[in-house]
Amino acid sequence: MTDTTNPIAAIVLAAGKGTRMKSARHKVLHEIAGRAMLDHLLASLAEIAPERTVFIVGDGRDQLQAHLGEGAQLVVQEPQLGTGHAVQQAEAALAGFEGDVLVLYGDVPFVSPDTMRAMIARLHEDDAPEAVVLGFEPEDPLQYGRVVAHGGRIEKMVEFKDASEEERTTRLCNSGLLAARGPALFELLGKVGNDNAQGEYYLPDIVNIAIAEGRNCAVIVTDDADEVAGINSRSELAMAEARWQSARREQAMADGVTLIAPDTVHFSFDTKLGRDVTVEPNVIFGPGVTVADNVTIRAFSHLEGATLAENVVIGPYARLRPGSVLEQGSRVGNFVEMKKAVLGEGAKANHLTYLGDATVGAGANIGAGTITCNYDGYFKHLTEIGPRAFIGSNSALIAPVKIGADAIVAAGSAVSRDVADGELRMVRAEQLVKPGWADRFHDAMKKKKAGSKE
Template identity: 50%
Template sequence: MATALITLAAGQGTRMNSDLPKVLHQVGRAPLVAHALAAGRALEPERVVVVAGHGADLVKKAVAKIDPEAEIVLQQEQLGTGHAVAQALPALDGFEGRVIVLYGDTPFIRPETLERLAASDAAVTVLGFEAADPGRYGRLVATGDTLERIVEFKDATDEERAITLCNSGVIACDAVLLGELVAGLGNDNAAGEYYLTDIVAASRTKGLSARVVTCDETETLGINTRAELARAEALFQERMRAEAMENGVTMVEPATVWFALDTWIGRDVVIGPNVVFGPGVTIESGAVIEAFCHLEGCHISRGATVGPFARLRPGAELAEDVHIGNFVEVKNSILAEGVKVGHLTYLGDADIGEHTNIGAGTVTCNYDGVMKHRTTIGANAFIGSDTMLVAPVTVGNGALTGSGSVITEDVPAEAIAVERSKQVNRPGVATKLFSKLRAEKARRMKKAD
């Protein structure tokens, strides 16, 4: 059956005490709403609608980067979840299939759970969970998986409050029926809001079926405060570490490795302690990431080694068996097979040919104060230590640069380029200079006294 998603992302999140819309606060280096959209995208939905409200311009901009195909609608007044869904329904005009309503501040629902929701043949299906501490959650009164009604805590009897099966708010419903049920919602309640959960009672009144699909409580965790955000980050990292190890990744000290939502790591990768992954990192099988590395927006091929204390920035592409050593930074550069960059080097906007060796202290001077320029180094070249490559510049295949050189012109293949001033030695001058400096220091100290 065809599926569509409605993600509610209009809330202000006043308890976050922030100018940023709640759904844009981050877990795993991605906005909360990105997690919900990623889980929903696993269903390959025909349509995706995001309902924005507070900070709508910021939400629209973020969603456009996360899911360019998503349609964004505006909820001018926040009059409840039922009202929010009503704003989204026109964007689903003509759609026939199952609609799943998600929440932008609930980042942990698994795709497998959404698949079970989508597969339900009941008129309305609600996602529930067994709560360790039900607190003030709405209770699901059910017999087996047949849902009889949803009871809000304030309206529940003592017997109903003893129920531990609670409402997550996530609902699946046929698109046409959802439109009919939402159109009939009222706001005769203390908050004066239109509650989406009221469609369960409306469907039962029509003699239609309602069911419960359950999941682990952690999947339904909503984020309302900074403390809950921190807890969510910890849960996310714990889940990502467990999944990585299950998939064949070795971590020397798992608790010190920090993942992003889209981190992808192949089997038999070894990760040392205190490694941080920003967005957009892909690591192929058999690579080694040593301790204290920070990686973002990069691709690392099979057999490559990185670190310790290395930084790979967006656009860094490492081919097979590349070695990046300690205190090396690579940005927007392509390193071919077997390139070695041992230590204390910056490579920005560069193309490095296979099996080239980059000496310590090398810098590609890629910025002239206005524009960026590229450096091209051929295969099997040797760049001497402390070489400054002033881009745009090309070093040919098999060429060599002398240590301490500032290369401002292209170097032909197999040539040696040396650019440094002639060394001059003046015997005995150092002793005379130090004597003069010490005397001056003593004079100043005496004057100060």
């Protein structure tokens, strides 16, 4: 095998109108597991460290520019005359580039780094093919373009609409992904015509042109047809989500996580779970969640941007929003919401509580119905609760406020001033007692009601 250290460039096609998605959002920005499908592809691409990446765009290019940042190189394809024409738009952007080029699709998000490496490596085998096509063998070939090949060497590529009945019996299909040497890619594209059923310039035609000129082209085959599945509609998006979730659940269980009802648990692309974690039914992980060992997440909990240390228990019906940190052995119970808050080691908030912009010291106990009043309509403010503090039920802590170590806030208090260490703070209206008042009230109302019926 020859040297494979050539620089790599990637051309990512994202100019399609995505009409079947029926969305104002660009198709490749629709999310799978909390991440834009384009970003799934780019994460894999980053592992092979391309020297350059060029995005071919059309409708919705402003959305793509905003998503990718000003540093991204976007080239507009207008009009859109097929995949060959789309790739050709990158020629100026890659002028002088002598390395290898990968052609990828923004709506084919799950191509693995290993597959990308295999395509590039095949370019550098002894027979030195001009282009390498990624093929696959789906259960139902449908209307995919076919690859006619023998021993990995391509004899012909044909679009389904242009294929003969015999060619349509071929099970080896074209994924659309291709690797080629940069100079050869654009030289061959310059020879592509549009004499076909669609009147378009097809990228696969560069293979047929090269073969007609006596040059070699090769195909490698992925074992996973789902890896090259394109996403063009909401239905296909949902199917891709289901496949991703299924694989992630299997991985979680293989890594030592107990999923009581696997099909009801939904992960994000970056969810991190330790060993001996138990996840009960109907739990949702949004982006940015890290869970340590021996954690229990009870049913119907929703986590996003949260960090859970060892031996934490949350839920059922807990909601952890971004910035939530639960230190070792802490507890969050049913209908507790946290946002940008730290619950210290062994601290507890077991019922009906909101902790926002707060720090809770080790061993503190937060009573049912407690809320941190962190927002004044303009700014967020911090509540600090010291270690071993006890906050009685139905208390309102009006930030900014500090509750000292070992302090007690009596149930039903609305605390707007700091509470010192070891202090009891009780903020309640004086109770008024009127003996017999209720009996007299009931008698009067019963007579009034009886009189209204006469």
